[in-house]
Amino acid sequence: MSEIKIESLSKSIKGTLILDKVSLVLNSGNIYGLRGKNGSGKTMLMRAMSGLLIPDTGSVIINGKTLHKDISFPESIGILIENPSFLPQYTGFKNLKLLAGLTGNISDDEIRTALERVGLDPEDKRIYRKYSLGMKQKLGIANAIMGEPDIIILDEPINALDEESVKKIKKVLLEIRDKDKLIIIACHDREELEYLSDIIYEIKDGSIVDRKEISNDNTKTFEA
């Protein structure tokens, strides 16, 4: 069971208020969608939940531990925020292996499984520099889901993916959610976001302005 509790979180960057007293409680077993225009604060809210952004006021509490006070980053998290970035001279597998080595509890088999789930070949000898845009995106998703962390945060995960890959990713995310994981997604595609999400938050000018529960979600499974 994971819980993210955000209490009156505000953040300004270079004098511009980008998050304005955001309060939210997110629980595992759900996919939360974040919707809003460009610059509305979705990505910054995701960064704050990931521990990458230091709040000016308010707090992010993960399973009872306050970020930047009790912990630097959530203890079990996978993220893909904006463009994925990996070491260009290594293969996808080697990139993930290096990162898994830092996380410490992810086996080679789990890395292979993550790559296969997003449609990448773990034995592919091509280096990251030679990857297409879609492959880079898939590797970013594989990085976020490898080892199935308790919290997964994905910013525009289906960007640059073809239709078949989108189906595959949706299936994977729903499977992971059903394992009582907490998933947060930002997506511009309204239909896809509504399909995937159990609850959608609308963000405008750094504030949560709407909350919408998606009614058909309890038994939602992927239909390929």
Add this chain to the structure above:
Amino acid sequence: MTTLKLLKRDIKLGIIERLLLYLMVIFTFFSVKDCSRALADIQAHYAMQSSGTIMDYYVYCMAGMGFYQFDPTKGFLIPYLWFITQMGISYIIAYYAEKDFAENGVNVMVAGRNRSAWWFSKVIWCVLSVLIYFVATFAACSVFAMFYGAKPSIGVTDEFLKIVYGYNMTYLPYKDLMLIVFVVPIAVTTGICLVQMLMSFIISPVTSFAITCAVYILSAYYTAWFLPGSFTMWVRSSYFDVRGLNPLSGLLIAAFMVVAVVVLGKSYFERKDVI
């Protein structure tokens, strides 16, 4: 534990995969060539038998320049071989840490889950890079020196050093010579490189490299404790020249720089947004 895991990554990416950069120590060849010429002159004029040792060559290469006193009839000429040696390591450490943060900071920090550990790893990487650079410089100097006929000995030829640097050398015990030729320059260079690395995050790698370059040039012109480049030239040591800088104060300044960079960097990265 996390620091060790991150350090393993930094050694692989920041040292092993960038070993070619250390080839710039071949510049020591020019210093060695100068030294060999000086040795040949001395052999011819003073009837010295020894062809020098690799330590003689290294001591010669790392001397830098004596005090500069303004003279309107003579221009200031930077000791370019010393300057190239010092800038070599500054160049090696200039970009890696900042680039790694900008390109991989999000993935690495989230995977490592520890901001301080990330910074400590970069500090240790920087210290290791400086040590490896000086080992490589000594090795290159030794190889070139042996090519010119130097003996593979770490002893020094008193006669040679006395003739080149004057009779001050008579009163300089070997352990003090090693302190001012190896320990102090390496310690102070480490401190300067750490400051440069921290500045590369706060301003930019190019600007911090340029500032380091300026500090070294100013250090050659003025001899002062606050221009730490002077400590990397052993002929400006008070052990060698009474007007010089006390090497122990060099060690203190180096220690201060290391501690300040570790503490300030930790505080900086604990408050820094990773965007």
